[in-house]
Amino acid sequence: MSSLQMPKVDNAIMSKKDKIASDLREIINSKNVLSNPDELRPFETDGLTAYRQMPLLVVMPETVEEVSQILKYCNENKVKVVPRGAGTGLSGGSMPLEDCVLMAMGKFNKIIEIDFENRCVVTQPCVTNLAITHAVQDKGFYYAPDPSSQIACSIGGNVAENSGGVHSLKYGATTNNLLGIQVVLMDGTVTKFGGKAMDAEGYDFLGLMTGSEGLLGVITEVTVKILKSPEVVKAALVGFPSIEDAGNCVAEIIAEGCIPAGMEIMDKALTKATNDYSKAGYPTDAEAMMIVEFDGTEHEVEAYIQKTKEIAEKNNSSSLKISKTNEERLKFWAGRKAAFPACGVLAPDYMCMDGSIPRGKLAEVLNEISRLSKKYNLPVANAFHAGDGNLHPLIMFDANDKESLRKCEEFGADILKYCVKVGGALTGEHGVGIEKRELMCEAFNDKDIQQQLTIKVALDPNSLLNPGKVYPILRKCAEEGRVHVHGGKTKFPDIPRF
């Protein structure tokens, strides 16, 4: 893995490690300040496991007041702070810095209030995404955004990354399902943005904080809206003889006014790999396979499924299956959700990219990826949240072969640059973190980036909170940008990804 430049290590801070640790032990319960290497090791990386760095110290605050005191102390003493939720992020947003205090929010793990009357849940940030749904499902409610890692990822991390999921086409990402947050700023200020009332007036700080990747504040409480679970959910599994046909089908479904709850496409390589792995019953002879899911009332779902069938047939579908039971529907998804381990079988290593493109450019982008695959002589498999244009190519390579790694990195950067070129974005849902930092200048010019940096400076003048993330350090618009998995040994390999 090519080396990654991080903000300059402050040697004065390094040399004061013991003093800082003892000061922090004055602020919080001393057992919640970790300083010896064995204790620090578990925190050296997040879901972007290719990059590792031990922090100076780890603190595990238990109250908002403690968070505030720690940040205030660090601000006054110019100590960098990196916030961390569940550590499942795929872009290195919570990777530590050598001279940082890593603030692990794991003890903020309780749901504070379930309010069915106002259809919302108030929770501490390190409650997992899925735990919110579990807490309300007995009354028929659920929390809509569903990143694939929802069993493990924290809601605070979802806010920081503005996480999406398979269903974000219909229900939006985190930002659209959030009512309020409590935040502690770097100077220790505790404040709330939003609440149970919608659209708090004044500047939309809730919107600004969401997706700010831990650079503007530490989230200590989250209020999300919950929805009534749909009555019926059905999925169709459709095979196509070409990527173009699949792409046209997606565009036509959307243009016809059907908004599916989820719409996924996989190319032949991934269809075969996932089918071999999970025996999902996929049409392995098809060049592209689509899973489209509708939810709502019975008549509504029937009407949409019927329309989808007509559109698919018009676009030369080679096979079409409609789920008859919930079990069958989940089986359709089983293969898709096992895309990561399925690729792990095919090659010693793979890199998962995350880019966003206009839906109509799918065929063009996949053709370009296929051209690049030949150019770099590396196989690639493609998964695509087709409904909202979020592409996840998986590039296969061998990390033990330096040349293969170099080619893979170039390949990945070329794909993301192409996404931007056709009107898309560098990241659809994984965030920028350290992973795509240097590619930011592909999407933004200096003035755009400068405006964002001025906001950072306004709230954190010394740039102590999660520095080195999101914004380019090298300004060389370089070629980083992927999730690297070696020999299938990703951290928490059992957690579904993307």
Next chain:
Amino acid sequence: MSMEEKQNSQTSLDFNQNIFKPTSREEIVEIVKTCYRKNIPLEINGLKSKNKIGRNFQSEKTLDLSDYKGIIDYKPEELYIKVKAGTPLKEIIGELDKNNQQLAFEPNDFGYLFSGQSNSGSIGGVVSCNFAGSRRFKVGSVRDHILGFQGINGKGETIKSGGTVVKNVTGYDLSKLVSGSFGTLTILTELSIKVLPKPETSKTLIIKNPHLKKALDFLGKALSSSTDPSGGVFYPDYFGKDFVLNDLTHDGGLTAIRIEGPTNSVDQRVNRLSKELGLLDQELSILDSEQSNIFWSRTKNLEVFKSLKSNLLRIVLPMSETLKVIQKLKNFEIKYFIDWGGSLIWASFDQLNTKILSEIKDTVKKHQGYITLIKVEEDLKASADIFTIDPIKYKISEKIKRSFDPKRIFNPGKMYTGI
């Protein structure tokens, strides 16, 4: 002379005029750069449909963006439209109509309130105010539909954020920040907005009922049911007559719940909902698509407050608090209706002064809500806070303002003193 100044001196801007009406981005940049250099505050306007909302403030020059208009790019199959900020909302809606698409956030038309006739304003104004209509609880606010924007900051620099794709987490989400900022952060020049297909059918269940408590009970049940309503309002007795339609002869208080989607499904859900709410036939009217659309359009246009002489407040709060707040507000002479399925009160007050206003604000705050003064008499406007803010958020807002507009030349004081 710096390179930049040289460039400026070569352009043709006549700076003696008080109202600028630019037609190109370059002109806007030049105006802002000059104002920045000379410390000249600017009032920024689109079609002036909402320019009476907000504090009065001093500005030497006015930037009128009504000629900076036009649809730049509309891709129905990609579900977005990219427009210049001065484009009239009407023009955008007209274009979307051709493809059976819509802006799902149903922005309010404040023209009826302020001038007695429709003026839905420019898209820049709609975004700057972030007032969403009845579908709010289902589809989100205006800000949830802004995919990206281009704007000019207070130094005259062109900046952008977001893009045209729905899924995009690249950098801070500035589209949210500029939505609802009342033109105090940037001059919006281009907006990329998410559009959605129009529902095949819309039907409205009208429940004849004059009691708020019962209405909130209906709305609460409806919004928590799987029938997926997209609108929920309550009009008390005194507004009933405003809604007499072919299929609605009842002229008293009413609760209305809208169901949208494919025709089959709408019929099924309307039937189900009336059963779930335990309604008898005589309590009910059902409006078909056309009349349903008229009903919700009148609601969106605040037509019950057409040419209102007195004051109008917009009160947003958690639904559970609405009844308690209305009961307390009944101490004053008020007329109100409820939107957003119970979470938004539009209330007019015959008598309003600083003392009463502060009582109302305290009440609403206690119930976790907030108030925006939409229309108030001039003397009160001069003395009252139009928007409410606490000291911590004021401090943060001040910093954010400075990061966009360091010399405070954009609508200075429109939201808060000093911002």
